[in-house]
Amino acid sequence: MDDPKTDFEKNGFLVVKKLLSSDEANDLRNKIDNIVNDETKKHMTFYAFAIPDGIRKYKNFWYLIWHPNIIKLLHNVVSKNIKFAIHNDIHRNLTPQYKYDGDYFKLSGWHRDTRFRSNFLKIKDKEAFNETQEKFKCIRLGIYLNNFDDFKSYLYLIPKSHLTSHSLGNKFEIFFWYRVFAFFISIITKNKFARFFPFIRKKPNNMFSGYSKPYRVELNEGDVVLFDTRVIHAVSPSQGTKHSIFIDYGIENEHTYDHINYYLKERKDLGYSDLQNKQLDDQLEEHDLLININNLKNFNKSPMTGRHSINPEEHIKGFYLKNI
Ligand SMILES: [Fe+2]
Numbered sequence: 001m002d003d004p005k006t007d008f009e010k011n012g013f014l015v016v017k018k019l020l021s022s023d024e025a026n027d028l029r030n031k032i033d034n035i036v037n038d039e040t041k042k043h044m045t046f047y048a049f050a051i052p053d054g055i056r057k058y059k060n061f062w063y064l065i066w067h068p069n070i071i072k073l074l075h076n077v078v079s080k081n082i083k084f085a086i087h088n089d090i091h092r093n094l095t096p097q098y099k100y101d102g103d104y105f106k107l108s109g110w111h112r113d114t115r116f117r118s119n120f121l122k123i124k125d126k127e128a129f130n131e132t133q134e135k136f137k138c139i140r141l142g143i144y145l146n147n148f149d150d151f152k153s154y155l156y157l158i159p160k161s162h163l164t165s166h167s168l169g170n171k172f173e174i175f176f177w178y179r180v181f182a183f184f185i186s187i188i189t190k191n192k193f194a195r196f197f198p199f200i201r202k203k204p205n206n207m208f209s210g211y212s213k214p215y216r217v218e219l220n221e222g223d224v225v226l227f228d229t230r231v232i233h234a235v236s237p238s239q240g241t242k243h244s245i246f247i248d249y250g251i252e253n254e255h256t257y258d259h260i261n262y263y264l265k266e267r268k269d270l271g272y273s274d275l276q277n278k279q280l281d282d283q284l285e286e287h288d289l290l291i292n293i294n295n296l297k298n299f300n301k302s303p304m305t306g307r308h309s310i311n312p313e314e315h316i317k318g319f320y321l322k323n324i
Contacts, residue, residue: 008077012162013227015217019069025145025221029243031060032092032145052263052270054090055247061090062280065247066287070141070224074249077226078139083291084284085138085248085256086272087263095153095238104156104214105185105194107236112161113140113229113248115262116304119198120174121167121230128164129230130303134253136162138229144219145243153238155225156214158200162230165204166212173207198232229259252292257299260291 008014020028035058036049055061064070065084074082096109111117121128129136142155160166168174177199186194203209214234217225227233229248250256264272276293284290 005077008226008228011157011159011215012231013157013159013215013225014077015219016073016224016226017220018222019073019224020067020143020222022221028061028064028143028245029145031058032090032243032245035090048093049091050094051090052267053086053088053272055088055245056086056273056277056280058090061245062283064143064245065284066289070247071287071289073224073226074139074141078249079137079251081251082137082249082289083252083256084289085250085291086260086275087140087248089246091242091244091246093238093242094244095151095235095242098237100237102236103189103191104216105189105197106191107156107214107234108193108196110158110196110198110232110234112232113227114138114259115266116230119168119200119232121162121164122169125169128304129255131255134255134303136228136230136255137253138248138250138256138259140227140229141247141249142225142227143245143247144223144225145221145245146241147220148218151238151240151242153242154236155217155219156234156236157217157225157227158198158214158232159212160202160204161198161200161212161232162228163204166201168199168201169205169207177211200232249289250291252295254299254301254303256291257296258302258304260296261299 002010004014004016035051035054051057055064071082098108100106110119116128118128168177178195182195182197182199185197186192200212201207201209202212219225248259250259263270264275275296281290281293
């Protein structure tokens, strides 16, 4: 077992037990439940919601951004220069609903929390994220507020899926894992989700090392998971009530600006509020967590260089050019 920082850099994530106390978790559960008023609840058959930008919207959650235990963890594991990266969510019961028997090949919904959703970080020697100028240090912190027995949903993370060196590197390797192996597994398991399982090399630059098996996490109230936003993850269906909160952080560089711009400028559907909020910004500044707004506003390119479903450089041009 390595120290937490090495562990995080090697696998792309870190699970920390009981970072928040049970009292704090209980208080946050109540705060989340109280967001939706009683009248609205009566009309909801399954009381579930996701609130994008929830932390910034509700002042009584702001303190979490600079919670001393969280900041201490981020300073130790990521960087002392970490800033609040705006993207954040509040979730209640946001888990998929289907039958699941514990076999990770039968999980659906594997994804990355960046705008880049592909299983590959490298295709034909072209890397998805260009790190020659700046290192990718954009992370997401998941705060879990219920005991596992109350919701019985596992979080699965694929170790090393944030590293280009572990991404399948050529068409023969891709053909083998997806057309042969995954196809075979989908027949055996009689499950179509197996065909979309994300295969990541176990060892760097070694196509014969086998695949990186998902790491299964059982979360309890007050536990947190810190992960590189490029890490591929999924959750199993839940059988009870689950409250969770997600907050993104990053160091001041193009990767973080790109991440923030995606949510502010491209994902209009999520309804992110204005970039600046004087009252929150003053407090972020006080805690040395405020991103440089001018640098962010002036950022109009993307360090994403690889193949995407839509070419981002072209796709985002319209969003940025009119904002310059
Ligand atoms: Fe996610």
